[in-house]
Amino acid sequence: MAGGATRFNYSANIMVLMPVGTPPAPRAARSRTGPARRVNAVFFDVDFTLIHPGPAFDGEGYRAFAARHGLQVDASRFEEAVREASVELERLHDGAYRPEPFLRYVSRVLARMGAVGDGIEACSLQIYDEWALCHHFTLYDDVSPTLATLHAAGYRIGLISNTHRCLDSFQSHFALEPFITAAVSSSDHGYLKPHPSIFRAALDRIGTSAADGVMVGDSMVHDIAGARRVGMAAVLLVRSGQPPEPVDGVPVIRTLAELPGLLARGCGGSRPAQADGS
């Protein structure tokens, strides 16, 4: 459940579905800042890129979880509690996936909201477990049309997610199976983004090289920096708020509807000057 629960975005960007015929080969991409690319695979982050959490994970949702465990919390303190507790998610130094930091994060949110007592541990575990359930989440409106367009254009599509959610269930729940070739979750793989291992595993699984893949996500640290470290191009999705300081060779998009055109124009991000070969 890395990524917190504060960046909700309910923008509705609708694209018209393109007819699916014989897909043309993806065009060679030419970056404005780097050499020509032969992008043939597009990898997506999941949380806050393809889906966003519903009310189960806002302040009132946490209050309802807490009540089931005999805890009383102040829902109005949720946003502040999330900000304060996020330090727990910054302590993932070795990149290995394990649930404990996320459980500590949830416990700290509950405590900051006023929870006191033995129920915090059990409540945290329930919230952690339910973060993996797809019915608590909503697909952004631009996802299915964009994946359909990219699939029809011949791109292979992958998922790379810092999650303990079953990505097979995710694809099935949101009817994305026809578009996706490979998916790697951190809980199955053992390492979290931005560790190079999870990107390489996804590239291997989809059958392409780093030079031919582009990563699309909402986290500069986890998605963009991690992908570029292994030599992939990257596109930053900023659905709301101010974009971060621009990084050379990293296009910024506000909706996934921009992505097919960006890739067709050869602006799918350039490789970093020096990729980490480790």
Ligand SMILES: [Mg+2]
């Ligand atoms: Mg994300």
